[in-house]
Amino acid sequence: MPYCVHCGVETDEKSCPLCSTPIIDPNIEDNDDERRFPYPEAIDELYQKVDMKYARRLALIVLAVPVLVVLAVNLISTGSISWSLYVIGALICLYTWFLVPVFYRFKRPYAYLFIGFTSLLLYLYVIARMNNGVGWYLGLALPIILVCFIMVQLILLAVRRLEWQPLERAAAVASLIAISLIAIDWICDAFTGEVFLNWSIYALLPLMALAGVFLLLERKKELKEEIRKRLFF
Amino acid sequence: MSKRSYPQWIALDNAAKIYPAARSSSWTAVFRLSVNLKEKIKPIILQVALDNTLERIPFFGYRIRRGLFWYYMDSQKRKPQVQEDVQNPCSRMLRRSEGHFLMRLRYYENRIALEVFHSLTDGMGALTFLMTLVAEYIRLTTGEHIESGGMVLDIDEEPQKEEWEDSFSVYAREGRRGRAEEKAYHPKGTPLFPGHLGLISGIVDSGSLKKLANSYGAGINIFLCAVLLDAIRSVQSKEKSKRRRKVPAKISIPQNLRRYYPSKSLRNFSSYFNVSLNSTYGEYSFDDIIKLVQHTAGIEGMEPIVNARMSTNVAAENNRFLRLVPLFIKTPVLKLMYLLHGERYFTTAISNLGAVNIPNELRAHIERMDLILGAPRSNTFSCGIISCNDLTVISFSRTVHECDVEKAFFRKLVKLGLHVKIESNRRE
Numbered sequence: 001m002p003y004c005v006h007c008g009v010e011t012d013e014k015s016c017p018l019c020s021t022p023i024i025d026p027n028i029e030d031n032d033d034e035r036r037f038p039y040p041e042a043i044d045e046l047y048q049k050v051d052m053k054y055a056r057r058l059a060l061i062v063l064a065v066p067v068l069v070v071l072a073v074n075l076i077s078t079g080s081i082s083w084s085l086y087v088i089g090a091l092i093c094l095y096t097w098f099l100v101p102v103f104y105r106f107k108r109p110y111a112y113l114f115i116g117f118t119s120l121l122l123y124l125y126v127i128a129r130m131n132n133g134v135g136w137y138l139g140l141a142l143p144i145i146l147v148c149f150i151m152v153q154l155i156l157l158a159v160r161r162l163e164w165q166p167l168e169r170a171a172a173v174a175s176l177i178a179i180s181l182i183a184i185d186w187i188c189d190a191f192t193g194e195v196f197l198n199w200s201i202y203a204l205l206p207l208m209a210l211a212g213v214f215l216l217l218e219r220k221k222e223l224k225e226e227i228r229k230r231l232f233f
Numbered sequence: 234m235s236k237r238s239y240p241q242w243i244a245l246d247n248a249a250k251i252y253p254a255a256r257s258s259s260w261t262a263v264f265r266l267s268v269n270l271k272e273k274i275k276p277i278i279l280q281v282a283l284d285n286t287l288e289r290i291p292f293f294g295y296r297i298r299r300g301l302f303w304y305y306m307d308s309q310k311r312k313p314q315v316q317e318d319v320q321n322p323c324s325r326m327l328r329r330s331e332g333h334f335l336m337r338l339r340y341y342e343n344r345i346a347l348e349v350f351h352s353l354t355d356g357m358g359a360l361t362f363l364m365t366l367v368a369e370y371i372r373l374t375t376g377e378h379i380e381s382g383g384m385v386l387d388i389d390e391e392p393q394k395e396e397w398e399d400s401f402s403v404y405a406r407e408g409r410r411g412r413a414e415e416k417a418y419h420p421k422g423t424p425l426f427p428g429h430l431g432l433i434s435g436i437v438d439s440g441s442l443k444k445l446a447n448s449y450g451a452g453i454n455i456f457l458c459a460v461l462l463d464a465i466r467s468v469q470s471k472e473k474s475k476r477r478r479k480v481p482a483k484i485s486i487p488q489n490l491r492r493y494y495p496s497k498s499l500r501n502f503s504s505y506f507n508v509s510l511n512s513t514y515g516e517y518s519f520d521d522i523i524k525l526v527q528h529t530a531g532i533e534g535m536e537p538i539v540n541a542r543m544s545t546n547v548a549a550e551n552n553r554f555l556r557l558v559p560l561f562i563k564t565p566v567l568k569l570m571y572l573l574h575g576e577r578y579f580t581t582a583i584s585n586l587g588a589v590n591i592p593n594e595l596r597a598h599i600e601r602m603d604l605i606l607g608a609p610r611s612n613t614f615s616c617g618i619i620s621c622n623d624l625t626v627i628s629f630s631r632t633v634h635e636c637d638v639e640k641a642f643f644r645k646l647v648k649l650g651l652h653v654k655i656e657s658n659r660r661e
Contacts, residue, residue: 007640008647009435010654017433017657018640039658040341042317044324044428052427107423162473 012036056103063091085130089123110153117149139191144184151180171214178207239291239392242298243306247401247543247550248501249352253297253304254567255575260610263323264356264584264617266363267346269600274340275374280315282370283338287312289388290362290499292397296333297352302560304352306335313337318346320658321429323607323630326350338366343600345370351501356586356604357489358499360384364591371598383590395497404494405547406540414507414578417483418469422613422633430608432658433639434628436601437651439588439620445649449523454585455530457618457627458484459523462510464641465580466522469512481511485579486530490543493536504543506533507579576611581638585618601626608632614639 002025003009004016015022067088074084096119101112121142128137158164158172185200217224245253252262287294294313295306313334318341326348331337335353339346347363354362364384371379372388381387425431439453446456465482472478487505496502508529510517517525532538549555555563586604601624604617614631629639643653 004655007644007655008653009643010652011656013655013657013659017655017659018636018643036342037660038434038656039320039322039432039660040318041660042319044319044321105424 052103059095059099059103063095067091082130085126089126093119093123109156113149113152113156117145121145136191140187143187147180147183147187151176165218167214167218171211171218174207174211174214178204178211181207239308240397241308243292243295243397244399245297245304245306245352246399246501247547248355248503250303250550251567251571251575252350252352254564255571255610261323261325261607262351263326263348263607264351264359265322265346265348265603265605265607266356266359266586266619267344267603267605268363268367268621269344269602270367270371270598271343271600272374272598273343274345276315276317276340278373279338279340279345279370282366282373283315284312285369285388286362286366289365289386289390289392290396291392292500293336293353293362295335295353297335297350299560302556302558302563304560306353309333315340317341318344320660322346322432322605322658323348323430324428336362346603354499355489355501355503356487356584357491357503358501360586360589361386361499364589364595367599368592368595371595375598377594379595380592382592385591385595393497396499398496398498399500400490400494400496400498400502401543401547402551404490404496404540405544407544408537408541409545409548410538410541412545412574415481415483415509417507417509417578417580418465418477418480419576419580419611420465420468420613420635420638422631422635425632425634430605430658431631431634431636432605432628433631433636434603434626434656435643435646436654436656437625437627437646439623439625441651442625445651449520451523451527453620453625454486454587454618455523455527457585458486458508458526458530458583459519460645461581461583461616461638461642462508462522462526463519464638464645466510466512466517467641468637479513481509481513483507483509483579485582487582487584488534488539490539493539504539505582506530506542571610576609579612581612581615582606582609583616583618588620591621596622600624603628605630 002023006021007018070084070087097116124141128134181200181203189195256262296309298307311332315338318339335350337348349359361384365386368379368385446453485505485507487503490502508526602619602621603626604619605628606615606617609615613633617628
């Protein structure tokens with residue numbers, strides 16, 4: 001009779017179903033062919049999987065209809081593919097922003113952000129190419145979107161760090177927003193030719209002060225308690 | 234009563250109405266009762282036994298259909314076919330490929346398993362059907378006649394009108410009881426592959442379990458509920474979020490209303506109450522938890538209170554305005570109501586069918602029985618308990634990979650001196 005050394009339960013399985021600790025019984029030979037499983041190997045048809053496949057296909061069909069219509073109208077009216085790319089790009093963005101999170105399950109949310117921001121970058125690139133504006137795309141749109149992407153990812157990381165105290169997380173978010181505003185101001189200035197940080201400084205100072213206050217409050221328990229006492233409601 | 238006078242269609246009972254509306258691809262509202270015999274199952278004979286049992290309890294072969302205002306159960310000429318068992322039980326019911334039946338019968342080696350959509354019946358109704366079927370199967374395979382009694386119906390008898398009665402409307406009175414409750418703690422976890430159900434069953438000796446429970450001044454049901462509540466509390470205390478640690482852990486305990494009223498109905502006739510353990514009040518010892526469950530069950534088990542809870546639901550169903558609302562409007566509203574009220578107020582459900590009352594001749598052919606509750610909608614696990622032939626099987630079904638509550642539960646039983654044998658449906 002093999003037992004789990006941690007849980008103390010008897011089990012015929014190779015590892016404990018409760019804690020996954022390997023079950024070792026030197027008197028029993030490990031022979032899979034003779035093992036009797038309480039449940040068969042066959043798995044019932046997984047309807048949700050089928051449903052999801054169907055939903056994905058249906059969504060693609062629904063999206064394909066306007067794509068084909070605008071492509072056809074564009075081709076017939078102008079003889080080339082031009083303005084229809086705006087519509088197609090917008091539909092692809094909508095798909096990646098709203099339908100990908102519904103249809104595809106990732107363990108963590110970072111992948112959704114990556115997909116969403118990438119589609120936005122590509123869409124803006126198409127618009128820039130069509131309007132001979134690769135300059136503003138490379139100098140302005142691309143770096144701003146990249147900064148926003150990194151900021152949102154870092155904010156998500158900070159917010160999900162549950163081992164941090166709430167005020168520490170709030171301080172991290174305030175600091176990240178402040179840094180990203182500086183970066184955006186710098187990118188805008190660099191695009192116009194002269195780097196001179198102005199408006200972002202006004203945002204940076206209160207945000208950093210706020211972050212500092214949050215951290216101070218988290219470390220100074222007495223001060224935190226004093227404020228809590230006075231703000232008691 | 235002749236077969237012709239058996240109703241061609243039956244309105245869904247009060248408890249059954251929510252399930253077809255609220256079910257989804259992930260929440261199947263299916264539970265499963267299985268019996269392990271001492272001999273390997275012969276599928277052809279099992280099919281004959283099923284056909285004969287359906288002659289005795291015909292509404293188990295009905296299908297569910299949409300009316301203008303409510304769903305209803307409709308008779309059909311097709312008969313359900315026995316199927317081989319699978320690794321992931323309690324999967325979605327009412328499939329076109331299965332003839333839209335509200336039940337399915339499965340077999341694997343020496344096991345017969347009945348899976349039931351909750352609109353059809355509750356645990357006791359399903360148990361009666363399964364035991365009657367097993368008695369018929371034994372008669373067909375061995376020639377031995379099993380006397381009817383307890384959970385076994387006389388297969389040669391005509392179906393009785395009381396068996397398909399909606400007992401809720403018969404026994405409901407005027408009293409009403411509010412449903413407002415505090416939101417319960419819900420453990421989180423990594424979801425299993427869609428449609429899959431993780432099962433862990435613990436087999437314990439009923440006599441030892443009873444002795445242990447009695448040493449705490451409790452019965453088996455109260456004792457196991459207390460152990461479960463204690464296990465949930467220990468998992469909750471390890472939560473990183475302070476807010477999640479503060480929410481009360483609550484378990485939902487079904488009540489068989491046939492204990493209170495002389496109903497012979499084989500359809501749904503059960504209610505439930507919730508036991509809440511609020512950790513923000515302080516630390517509870519195991520004895521405290523037993524008292525908490527015992528006293529809550531004592532109060533919630535009083536007939537007037539049981540009736541008021543049941544009558545509140547019946548009154549809602551009988552509301553004239555609600556009755557006149559077309560089904561296509563009712564369905565999303567009922568779905569929303571279930572999302573808002575259904576599993577929000579309890580952490581998990583623990584259903585104990587107790588010791589199965591069957592004739593001794595039938596008992597001699599049975600090894601053990603299992604009760605598995607299907608995947609909950611928003612909660613991550615549920616627990617079904619049944620005792621037969623001095624073996625109590627405690628089965629946890631879950632929709633996530635983590636089994637922390639189960640681990641804490643069985644470790645507690647071992648710590649208290651019980652011998653527990655564990656099985657699961659995973660294949661390493």
